[in-house]
């Protein structure tokens with residue numbers, strides 16, 4: 001946790017929509033002239049695509065009970081991620097890299113898809129660290145990542161929708177077959193339950209998109225349910241101080257489902273995120289700037 005150099009961690013499973021949610025944060029950052037240092041969670045994978053395939057193949061040859069996955073702590077640099085958070089919170093500095101998922105991402109670097117870019121310094125003079133990925137609220141034997149996050153957000157669509165989104169993105173954008181993506185989902189189930197899901201009990205706010213159309217068989221769904229074909233449950237771990245009357249007034253057709261949960265129409269997800277997150281982020285920045293001016 002840091003007033004001088006705040007850290008926002010957006011966590012979601014693969015295909016949950018964290019990259020998409022980043023757009024809402026970008027609107028807030030642009031409007032409030034906030035410069036984030038961005039780090040993507042898949043840059044903290046331990047292995048590149050070729051190495052990971054070998055790790056999996058070797059485990060299959062040994063009839064391992066649980067096959068290695070990108071969700072598991074043993075295949076990610078989580079102590080290093082916690083250290084990046086800690087150091088940024090203290091100094092506003094640090095290093096990052098990128099994982100290049102496809103040709104489009106890899107071309108600017110002259111590298112192959114499935115590889116990491118070299119480590120580089122965060123840009124200078126950033127106002128906060130913004131993480132989006134699989135392990136922003138992770139706590140385990142290896143590392144406690146979430147302790148360093150000032151604001152931990154969960155992006156947690158109901159799982160049938162998450163699988164539809166992942167299948168759509170991985171087939172359309174990463175060249176995988178539906179069968180290969182389905183196999184990956186199955187292989188990751190143990191680590192999903194034990195390492196991804198527990199994080200959403202630690203996050204300050206979760207955004208859970210719920211489709212109101214049939215997603216009974218996500219493995220044959222042709223399209224991703226649109227925003228207007230869904231609702232969003234916004235859950236606050238600590239709802240004291242949240243101005244629900246204001247949100248209910250500003251977000252048409254919203255309603256409270258529990259004292260800590262407001263439900264909004266899917267089409268209002270972007271507006272709702274900005275209404276909920278802007279005051280929190282602005283408060284962070286006010287404390288930061290007050291502290292730096294009082295030095």
Ligand SMILES: Nc1ncnc2c1ncn2[C@@H]1O[C@H](COP(=O)(O)OP(=O)(O)O)[C@@H](O)[C@H]1O
Nearest residue numbers: 012013014015016017018019020165169224227
């Ligand atoms: N709110 C949303 N409405 C419609 N499609 C979405 C939404 N959020 C994500 N998607 C789609 O789901 C897929 C996965 O989203 P992405 O942001 O890449 O997930 P992640 O980065 O968490 O793996 C993408 O095809 C994206 O367009």
Ligand SMILES: O=C(COP(=O)(O)O)[C@H](O)[C@H](O)COP(=O)(O)O
Nearest residue numbers: 013014015042049070101114133174
């Ligand atoms: O799933 C993820 C991360 O979740 P997401 O990128 O969906 O947020 C892995 O980074 C990719 O699967 C990498 O594996 P591959 O090299 O097979 O693409």
